[in-house]
Amino acid sequence: SQTIHQWPATLVQPVGSPLSLECTVEGTSNPNLYWYRQAAGRGLQLLFYSVGIGQISSEVPQNLSASRPQDRQFILSSKKLLLSDSGFYLCAWSMRMNTEAFFGQGTRLTVV
Amino acid sequence: AQSVTQLDSQVPVFEEAPVELRCNYSSSVSVYLFWYVQYPNQGLQLLLKYLSGSTLVKGINGFEAEFNKSQTSFHLRKPSVHISDTAEYFCAVSDPSIGTASKLTFGTGTRLQVTL
Numbered sequence: 001s002q003t004i005h006q007w008p009a010t011l012v013q014p015v016g017s018p019l020s021l022e023c024t025v026e027g028t029s030n031p032n033l034y035w036y037r038q039a040a041g042r043g044l045q046l047l048f049y050s051v052g053i054g055q056i057s058s059e060v061p062q063n064l065s066a067s068r069p070q071d072r073q074f075i076l077s078s079k080k081l082l083l084s085d086s087g088f089y090l091c092a093w094s095m096r097m098n099t100e101a102f103f104g105q106g107t108r109l110t111v112v
Numbered sequence: 113a114q115s116v117t118q119l120d121s122q123v124p125v126f127e128e129a130p131v132e133l134r135c136n137y138s139s140s141v142s143v144y145l146f147w148y149v150q151y152p153n154q155g156l157q158l159l160l161k162y163l164s165g166s167t168l169v170k171g172i173n174g175f176e177a178e179f180n181k182s183q184t185s186f187h188l189r190k191p192s193v194h195i196s197d198t199a200e201y202f203c204a205v206s207d208p209s210i211g212t213a214s215k216l217t218f219g220t221g222t223r224l225q226v227t228l
Contacts, residue, residue, distance in 0.1 A: 006155075009153075032214065032215075034214075034215070036218075041220075042220055043116075043118075043202065043218040043219050043220035043221055044156075044202065044204075044216075044218040045218075046215060046216065046217070049215055090155055090156065092156075092214075094214035099144050099161065099163060099206065099208070099214055100146075100158055100161065100214060101158075101214040101216060102158075103148075103155035103156040103157075104155050105154055105155045106153070106154065106155050108153065
């Protein structure tokens with residue numbers, strides 16, 4: 001069966017520090033991969049999605065970037081964090097022609 | 113562009129009472145519709161989805177939703193809630209024509225609080 005791993009679960013980082021959140025999927029090949037952010041009091045916003053290695057689409061302009069160095073690995077990064085980057089970050093995957101997205105457990109990021 | 117409106121940010125309800133969580137969407141094309149549940153500090157779990165066919169969709173944990181195209185709504189219902197249903201519920205839509213039908217647009221969520 002397929003599983004999605006996301007780490008770390010919680011993270012407290014100072015303003016201006018770098019960020020790297022990692023997500024990996026097991027048990028499937030060529031998945032679509034997604035990064036969502038849930039800010040306090042708001043819904044989930046799609047940040048990035050990827051349909052293949054090295055292929056990244058950005059949905060909103062922001063201080064973050066994403067990379068997909070391997071088929072089942074998706075990384076969310078920042079060179080310098082802002083206070084506004086705080087939130088709950090969720091990684092998700094789906095099969096190419098499937099409609100259902102499966103979510104990881106999320107990373108709660110607090111920028112101080 | 114698509115959008116989703118969840119009219120109620122919080123819904124308090126007593127255990128064993130019925131509940132309806134409202135969801136309206138806006139889209140210029142046909143859509144897929146979803147309801148997800150999020151327990152505290154966890155990821156999202158799919159409750160149910162509407163792709164086509166019968167407008168009444170049954171999901172997990174006794175939940176169901178009805179797609180109403182004329183009212184552009186997809187309200188979630190449960191006839192009798194349990195304490196364990198306390199969670200955040202998200203309605204979402206996707207565009208089946210863009211090739212990534214699981215690229216979701218979410219509503220802002222409804223907090224369901226079940227009490228004794």
